[in-house]
Amino acid sequence: MDILKKIQDHREQEEELKWEGTFAEYLELLKERPYLAQSAHSRVYNMIKSAGVDEDHDHKRYKFFDQDIYGLDEAMEKLVEEYFHPAARRLDVRKRILLLMGPVSGGKSTLVNLLKRGLEKYSHTEEGAVFAIKGCPMHEDPLHLIPQHLRKEFQEEYGIRIEGSLSPLNTMRVETEYGGRIEDVLVERIFFSEDKRTGIGTFSPSDPKSQDIADLTGSIDFSTIAQYGSESDPRAYRFDGELNKANRGMMEFQEMLKCDEKFLWHLLSLTQEGNFKAGRFALISADELIVAHTNEAEYRSFIANKKNEALHSRMIVMPVPYNLKVSQEERIYEKMIRESDIRDVHIAPHTLRVAAMFTILTRLKESKKASVDVLKKMRLYDGEILEGFSDVDVEELKKEHSDEGMSGIDPRYVINRISSTIIKKELTSINALDVLRSLKDGLGSHASISNEDKERYLDFISLARKEYDEIAKKEVQKAFVYSYEESAVTLMDNYLDNVEAYCNKAKLRDPLTGEELNPDERLMRSIEEQIGVSENAKKAFREEILIRISAYARKGKKFDYQSHERLREAIQKKLFADLKDVVKITTSTKTPDEQQLKKINEVVATLVDEHGYNSSSANELLKYVGSLLNR
Ligand SMILES: Nc1ncnc2c1ncn2[C@@H]1O[C@H](COP(=O)(O)OP(=O)(O)OP(=O)(O)O)[C@@H](O)[C@H]1O
Ligand SMILES: [Mg+2]
Secondary structure, eight states, X not given: OHHHHHHHHHHHHHHXXXXXXXXXXXXXXXXXXXXXXXXXXXXXXXXXXXXXXXXXXXXXXXXXXXXXXXXXXXXXXXXXXXXXXXXXXTOGGGGSEEEEEOOTTSSHHHHHHHHHHHHHHHTTSSTTOEEEXXXXXXXXXXXXXXXXXXXXXXXXHHOOOOOSOOOHHHHHHHHHHHTTOGGGOEEEXXXXXXTTTBSEEEEOOOOTTTOOTHHHHOEEOHHHHHHHSXXXXXXGEEOOSHHXXXXXXXXXXXXXGGSOHHHHHHXXXXXXXXXXXOTTSSOEEOOOEEEXXXXXXXXXXXXXXXXXXXXXXXXXXXXXXXXXXXXXXXXHHHHHHHTSTTTTSEEOTTHHHHHHHHHHHHHOOOOSOTTOOHHHHHHHHTTOOOTTOOHHHHHHHHHHOTTTTSSSOOHHHHHHHHHHHHHHHTOSEEOHHHHHHHHHHHHTTOTTOOHHHHHHHHHHHHHHHHHHHHHHHHHHHHHHSTTHHHHHHHHHHHHHHHHHHHHTTOOEEOTTTOOEEOOOHHHHHHHHGGGTOOTTTHHHHHHHHHHHHHHHHHTTOOOOTTSSHHHHHHHHHHHHHHHHHHHHHHHHOSSOOHHHHHHHHHHHHHHHHHHOOOHHHHHXXXXXXXXXXXX
């Protein structure tokens, strides 16, 4: 069986990666590959970088986040440039707790998981390999074995700086098991795994009365005190708290700001001096990334409390806002649906897009610029090119509100509404109208929406609905044209031939009869009128198009009907105008004749074959568009 074979392969690969040797042998390894001794933060940074970086203009896009985080390129760039990169270079930020702050369901946990899973994988690679003192519950860095007074020399020889001191347990083991010969201490390669509690930990607070600090820093193992004689013998201690287990990797601190203070104090010295106290022992050095997450309200009340000042100064807050791009939001829903139990339901094309439009509208803040309404802003943010706006304008818009993306509707709400509608109505297919209706109905019971916001949101529902109406009409009209692309190209070629003749004051030749003809003024005007080119402006318009064509030719680019925005619009409108009556009558008739029935079947087939509908959603669409056209 395939899967069993894979499991076996995997095991064999793991087996091959294993390494065990003495500390002396490990030092040999380090001579060739000094990067093996990198700090936890540096490993995280290198992992992120190793997935690839795209650079354009002055922005960097880190591909590491691509697979799971959509639309947050800028936030991720900030996170890497302002935290991971400087932390990797041992700058001070490394000592701070990374606090991700963002609205509910904005992807914070997803981000943390991505880092965890990434580290697990990376520790299996050559560059991300991690070595530890064998048998140490904290996977201690073998270099801690080097005594303090020799570290300067070591650094000169190896170029590696050592931080942290040997833990009480290993200090004792070196004496008892190795007779003080550190060069004989066994070192092994370790592989991060949250399940096996190696290098990845998660601490989540529970009831403060019953929760014990042991969860964080380990505890005395009373059953062994008799054996070792004393509570302060490190062998009688279980170094199995999350902070211990996450050493060398990362620890996620869930709900940190809700946590009881006594837990937080432990983090103070850890973040500042890189060590923490456990039981009755000397301080234990730890090298790990600590990530916590919170929402804005919780964070505000945390910093408002003076008592938290010390801790606050040891955190670095990084925003994880909502995505603000419609097309990325659509991808988020697609991903969430794939992972849910409604993945088999047919979702009509544009459904998720329209839902995403609504969601993004609720997240946007109004611009101060009079020429930019929310819809325009939504389009510009999504990368659409709108006449009169440049990239610089978009950058400016983004700078207007620093807290944009920190409020609005969350993706989980949308998915929950979609699934509950499907389940309640036992639907096998769902369309944009169903979803908008369901989003609207749910607003009343959404816990965190104020009445004022509700009013705004209702407006956004109707805006999204209007957008959908346009999309729906276009879709049906396109399906009515026998072959839309082909017809558009033919019509444009025809138009351009006439324009060329007109501008050059030349004649056209009839391809069939060879007869000379004057440019077809009626045809040209019928197209130009679609986009409001007046009789007076027609000459300039035609000349401009010819100039564009020759500019394209000079650059060796092909001019097609997509190359001129307004011309494309005119051609499309002309095609649709010619069809309007047919579409209107065919889609709205209750008793179609044979001819109409044939057309309807053809259109449904096109929608199904080429546009991703099924026959029921295609028929629904036709009916809806029929009613729109007859309004
Ligand atoms: N920008 C995004 N890219 C990809 N998926 C996202 C994004 N934002 C939210 N999601 C999806 O939304 C869901 C909720 O996200 P997640 O649990 O990571 O949010 P959170 O910020 O941890 O929320 P909470 O505050 O409720 O803990 C997940 O399924 C996640 O995949
Ligand atoms: Mg979460």
